[in-house]
Amino acid sequence: MTADTVTEPAPPAVSRTPPPPLRRRLARLRHSRVVRRLLTDRPALVALVLLALISLVAVFHSLLEPHDPLRQELSHINAGPGSEHLLGTDYLGRDVLSRLIEGTAPTLWTAVLGTLIGMIGIPLGLLGGYLRGVVDGVLGQVSDGLLSIPPLLFAFGIIGFMGRSSLNTALAVGIVLIPRFYRVAQTAARSVAEELYMEAARASGCGPGRLLVRHVVPNALGPLLVQTSQAIGVVVSVQAGLSVLGLGTPPPTPTWGGMLSDAFDNNADQIFPMLPSAVLIVVLILCFFTLGDSIRDAYGRAERGKK
Amino acid sequence: MSTTEQTAPLLEVRGLSIEAKGPDGPLVLTEGTDLTIRPGQTLGLVGESGSGKSMTGLAMLGVLPPSVRVRAGQVLLGGTDLIALPEKELRAVRGGRIGMVFQEPRRSLDPSFTVGDQVAETIRAHREVSRKQARNLAVELLDRVRIPDPGTRAGQYPHQFSGGMCQRVMLAVALAGEPEVLIADEPTTALDVTVQAAMLRLIKDLQEELNLGVLLITHDMGVVAEVCDDVAVMYAGQVAEVGPVRDVLSAPRHPYSAALRDATPDECRRGELLQAIPGQIPPPSAWPSGCRFHPRCSLAVDACREAAPDVLQLGRTRVRCARATENLTENSANNSTNNLTENSTNDSTENSTNNSAKNEGAGHGAR
Amino acid sequence: MALVELDRITKAFGRGRRRVQALRGISLTIARGETLALVGESGSGKSTLGRIALRLVEADEGTVRILDRPVRELSAKELRSARRDMQMIFQDPFGSLDPRMVIGELVAEPMTVHGIGADHDERLARAVELLERVGLDASAMERFPYEFSGGQLQRVAIARALATDPKFLVCDEPVAALDVSVRAQVLNLLTEVQRERGLACLFITHDLSLVRAVADRVAVIHHGAIVECGPAEEVYEHPRHPYTQALLSAVPGRDPDRRSLLARAAEQPAPQTRESTGCTFANRCPLVMERCWTDVPTPHVDAAASHEVEVACHHLDVHRQQALQ
The missing domain is CATH 3.40.50.300 (P-loop containing nucleotide triphosphate hydrolases)
Structure with missing residues (x-):
């Protein structure tokens, strides 16, 4: 829009026509309330800052690594922390700090990718919960069937079938998550579908598409965001678990889970070598869970209209 | 009784x-x-x-x-x-x-x-x-x-x-x-x-x-x-008026009591508008200063806006209204409805007959 | 010519022993510009009857005609576009407005759905007009439902219902959830817009004291059957059916010098445990006769009366016949 086409602002007393960007402002307002609450919640803020830091490390890893994460210094294996190697070296004499930094990106990447794959369950669940009937019957049966298989076993199967790689780890975890996302989305959509405002919207002539997109989705968003953020946490832990079992990302690419597994395999009598990677994994998981909790609170309070 | x-x-x-x-x-x-x-x-x-x-x-x-x-x-x-x-x-x-x-x-x-x-x-x-x-x-x-x-x-x-x-x-x-x-x-x-x-x-x-x-x-x-x-x-956390039912309902001293009594629509016929109290009930966080009913009260004067009214003992009732002693309530309650109906209705004749009927009823109650 | 016609509507919920007959063959008509309570x-x-009229609930049997359209036979698509002419106001304004939408979007939504207005800006402009018509400020547009009181939200619901310029409005207990001091405002507003636009209005309520103020005609429903139907004033002043009489006598008066509610309550007979296959009111009726337990009474107009009041009561039928002889 050019400057000369801008309409004159109407006098405030008789503002019959709302200003054009009202629509966009309305949309912004809707989300900003939750975001604002999230930013005033201390645990959420800490989690967000930590996640931002971890992401920065993942992006700028090559600038931050003091050593080559893959270079083996066999004369310096299993060294404790010192001025040369801040967090010591591993059983092949590789610098632990550099490997942690290098491993950030693959760790995050598999977690996010796995969750994204799992999120395929969300639209299916929303549809199932809203439409009920045959659709929900079939999808629900399939998802229950998948849920009855122990998740690790399922992941073994997929990795065994497709081979070890970062992508396959994400895929395995993602597929395990699909029915879980389905359940959450289905429950959320179903409870929204029973709300009076859904009947009111139907009474005023809304079709199924609009009901789903404009009413079900926004109202089911809270529980879904919570689930998503916690799912990432779960993926991180499952991925670490897979690494410990030797089914994670194959070497030499470092991941936090893989490092924990190496330390465990080669130095099980000592605690320290396991600590850095273990702590980081726990921190990462906690960040996502805290964020999930805070999102739930923020949504809950936004709904009840409290400050 | x-x-x-x-x-x-x-x-x-x-x-x-x-x-x-x-x-x-x-x-x-x-x-x-x-x-x-x-x-x-x-x-x-x-x-x-x-x-x-x-x-x-x-x-x-x-x-x-x-x-x-x-x-x-x-x-x-x-x-x-x-x-x-x-x-x-x-x-x-x-x-x-x-x-x-x-x-x-x-x-x-x-x-x-x-x-x-x-x-x-x-x-x-x-x-x-x-x-x-x-x-x-x-x-x-x-x-x-x-x-x-x-x-x-x-x-x-x-x-x-x-x-x-x-x-x-x-x-x-x-x-x-x-x-x-x-x-x-x-x-x-x-x-x-x-x-x-x-x-x-x-x-x-x-x-x-x-x-x-x-x-x-x-x-x-x-x-x-x-x-x-x-x-x-009670209104907005305070007792506005308390007393024997017959006194309070037949001759309410507080405009809110009168309005609440008249909010029951059973006397109203099709074609007439109901007697409505304007405005909303304020939440505890937004109680007005002065008399808490003043923003909705048709009798409010500057004094009502400025100072919280004292509780007055009038006969057997106690009233929290600065104008209760002026014995305005009945007339002015009707005035207020007149104002309201004039603003919003075209059947003002029917309403005024209705109001005068009320006046008589209230007069009887007071005696 | 009636704008709304309901003919022999029946509806049952549940199955087997839990089956409950909610509606037992109800017929009603509402003319343009008329409010039926x-x-x-x-x-x-x-x-349930209100929802069946708008086909939010499917009836078991019977026909619904609104503006000469057979509502029960419309396809899903036809029904959606027909909804433009028939809107509803619900009892609970907090529940019936989507908490995630701002007021402006809520009022504009029916217009969007029915393609009213050239673009969204025009719809929003109309929404402002509607909000001003129901006594709200344009600043309400950008606020969320939780920022308003029940009375204000019910005004929003009215604005939303009026957005498509409907011909028929169902109001399901529109003031039952509101505070006493704001009820009158909302009722006055409803009456005004109904008059202004010549709406046919089905006003569902449990409160007989509202009826005279808001309705032209009244239908009294008891256990899924209409027991009495006629001009509001006439039914209110001269209730004929024992159930209507019981209902009216249970409305508290407001004159402490003329108390009679408790005395009237004491006169009501205790309900009998006998099952009735005839009149639904038989077990509580003070005038019950043997025939009432077995025969379903049919509504009759008293031919001798000057008013068109239909009453379904065996007792009155007997009286009528005696009067004729």
């Missing part, structure tokens, strides 16, 4: 103020409430949502929600201040000397116990009787609240009872501790009108039998007019 |  002056008070509320924890410091919910309940009499506590009437009832029983507390004042039951009483002793009073009935009977009953057991449990909590005796007393109580076939009904569960029958069971529970005072918070609001009438009849009969003092918390001026001896009208 | 107690089926 009213023997208000003669009998000694049974339960007295003096200067009761209640506050809630808020994000910006404590939020006052009620302020300086004075109420008197006498044996064999019914005090109506009328107000709308947010007026603090229910909180006042809960405070009298010491069962305020966790974030709410009594800031000042006393609740005197035969000389003992219930507010100062330790929780253990208060528990004996609650359900003992003071019985209570709430709005939603179904939620107040435990769905997994039989109705007879729930009544018997309360009896055993307040009286030294055996299990068997309690059971028999429970059946007796159910009979007393006119539940047909009480012997069989005692063995049934709450879900087998209708809303009205559940409320009768609640009344039986309330009577189990042989109370002197009954606090009933909107006991008939969730019930159908025909069931409401029967329930009010029952409460009245039991009151006469047991010489109960009753506090009836309600939003319905019609119910007050039919069953109460005295009435306290 | 449907009065009944909880469980009488009054809300």
Whole structure:
């Protein structure tokens, strides 16, 4: 829009026509309330800052690594922390700090990718919960069937079938998550579908598409965001678990889970070598869970209209 | 009819103020409430949502929600201040000397116990009787609240009872501790009108039998007019007017009492507009300064906006209105409706006849 | 010519032993510009009937015609576009407005759905007009439902219902959830817009005291059957059916000098436990006759009366016949 086409602002007393960007402002307002609450919640803020830091490390890893994460210094294996190697070296004499930094990106990447794959369950669940009937019957049966298989076993199967790689780890975890996302989305959509405002919207002539997109989705968003953020946490832990079992990302690419597994395999009598990677994994998981909790609170309070 | 002056008070509320924890410091919910309940009499506590009437009832029983507390004042039951009483002793009073009935009977009953057991449990909590005796007393109580076939009904569960029958069971529970005072918070609001009438009849009969003092918390001026001896009208956390029902309803001194009385639409015909009070009920966080009713009051003058009015004793009523002594209320209440109707209706002739008819009625009441 | 015609509507919920007959063959008509109050107690089926009229609930049998359209036979798509002419206001304004939408979007939504207005800006402009018509400020547009009181939200609901310029409006207990002091405002507003736009209005309520003020005609429903139907004033002043009489006598008066509610309540007979296959009111009726337990009474107009009041009562039928002889 050019400057000369801008309409004159109407006098405030008789503002019959709302200003054009009202629509966009309305949309912004809707989300900003939750975001604002999230930013005033201390645990959420800490989690967000930590996640931002971890992401920065993942992006700028090559600038931050003091050593080559893959270079083996066999004369310096299993060294404790010192001025040369801040967090010591591993059983092949590789610098632990550099490997942690290098491993950030693959760790995050598999977690996010796995969750994204799992999120395929969300639209299916929303549809199932809203439409009920045959659709929900079939999808629900399939998802229950998948849920009855122990998740690790399922992941073994997929990795065994497709081979070890970062992508396959994400895929395995993602597929395990699909029915879980389905359940959450289905429950959320179903409870929204029973709300009076859904009947009111139907009474005023809304079709199924609009009901789903404009009413079900926004109202089911809270529980879904919570689930998503916690799912990432779960993926991180499952991925670490897979690494410990030797089914994670194959070497030499470092991941936090893989490092924990190496330390465990080669130095099980000592605690320290396991600590850095273990702590980081726990921190990462906690960040996502805290964020999930805070999102739930923020949504809950936004709904009840409290400050 | 009213023997208000003669009998000694049974339960007295003096200067009761209640506050809630808020994000910006404590939020006052009620302020300086004075109420008197006498044996064999019914005090109506009328107000709308947010007026603090229910909180006042809960405070009298010491069962305020966790974030709410009594800031000042006393609740005197035969000389003992219930507010100062330790929780253990208060528990004996609650359900003992003071019985209570709430709005939603179904939620107040435990769905997994039989109705007879729930009544018997309360009896055993307040009286030294055996299990068997309690059971028999429970059946007796159910009979007393006119539940047909009480012997069989005692063995049934709450879900087998209708809303009205559940409320009768609640009344039986309330009577189990042989109370002197009954606090009933909107006991008939969730019930159908025909069931409401029967329930009010029952409460009245039991009151006469047991010489109960009753506090009836309600939003319905019609119910007050039919069953109460005295009435306290609450608005925005304060008692606006308190006095004998006949005085308050026939010649209300406070504009809010008058407006609330006239909000019942049964006199209004098709084609006329109802007498509406303009504006909204303010929440406790946005109570106006000065008189709290002034933004909605058609009689408000500058003085009402500036200073909170004192409580005036006028005859047998106490009024919190700066203009109460001017004896304007009746005329001006009608003026206000005139103003309103002129703004919004084209049938002003019909309305003015209606108003003049009201004037006469009010005049009779005053004499 | 009636704008709304309901003919022999029946509806049952549940199956087998839990089957409850909610509506037992109800016929009603509402003319353009007319308000029909449907009065009944909880469980009488009054809300179900309102939803069947708008086909939010499917009836078991019977026909619904609105503006000569057979509502029960419309396809899903036809029904959606027909909804433009028939709107509803619900009892609970907090529940019936989507908490995640701002008021402006809520009022504009029906217009969007029915393609009213050239673009969204025009719809929003119309929404402002509608909000001003129901007594709200344009600043409400950008606020969320939780920022308003029940009375204000009910105004929003009215604005939303009016957005498509409907011909038929169902109001399901529109003021029952509101505070006494704001009820009158909302009722006045409803009456005004109904007049202004010549709406046919089905006003569902449990509160007989409202009826005279808001309705032209009243139908009293008891356990899924209409027991009495006629001009509001006539039914209110001279209730003929024993159930209507019982309902009216249970409404509290407001004059403490003329108390009679409790005396009237004491006169009502205790309900009998006998099952009735005939009149639904038989077990509570003070005038019950043997025939009432077995025969379903049919509605009759008293031919001798000056008013068109239909009453379904055996007792009155007997009287009528005696009068004729």
